[in-house]
Amino acid sequence: MTTKINFNGQIHDELNISVLDHGFLFGDSVYEVVCTINNQPCFLEKHLCRLFASAKAISLDIPHDKQWFHEQLKATLQAANNTESYIRIIVTRGVGEVNIDPSTCHKPNIIIIVMETKEYPESCYEKGIHVALVSIKRNSRDALNPNVKTGNYLNNVLAKVESNKLGAQDAIMVNSSGHLTEGTTSNLFFVRDGHIFTPSLDCGLLSGITREMIIQLSKENGFRVEEGRWPGEELCEAEEIFLTGTIKKVMPVTHLDGRPVGSGKPGPVTLKLMRLYEFLLKG
8 A cells, every 4th residue: 555645745655744834733623534435525515615614613724725735635645646545634733832823833734645435334234233322412513513623533532432442433422402413523414214314514513525425326216315413312203324434434333322224234325325326435
């Protein structure tokens, strides 16, 4: 596997950055993860739009335009020469004093990591995964808005730690009001009576690009999709559950808190959306 790292426009095999970078010290950074199909970035413009929106939300000025990112990413993908690549784009506040004042940082750092794609095992899609409804609450929109994709992920890390202890492969979090939000790195959907439900953005969750595409695909193919607020217990009544994300794509969930979801196998709505999304990516 080949990994290449682009640091402010220069491509390296390995990279060391200053420990005084506020991205390292305080999680003061924004990022995006992009996958490739035929080694071409998927939905890159959407990801870059969200990257710039996240940066604006934390008053971080990115010193280049989107075209610069397109050019640097193309060069880095060519240098890595992988069959398919995982791409992580990071913009940090940059080097500054050892205090939280961002005004001491004068030059943001841009890091583009390109590495061989590590796909989830096929068994995850054939048999589904196990998730747990955890006690860790999703960050409040009034504190650190989850719709801003920052490098500060401790909330999600703690949820994953709890799900690991419970023997699950991922966690589902609720907000401070007890309403469903999302997984640790993915959006949440569930199915009842053939209809698709997903928490609304005002519950405090990331507006996932895959989530957006699945909602669009669902509506185009005759499914009723409802975005709303539901308590965590609502998942216990679900006939199907699935997660969506850039790397996960459409991931079926077949066990919740140790109990089968529906038949305990990926359901018909999930399977159809898995096929439709794969067709969209390869179309």
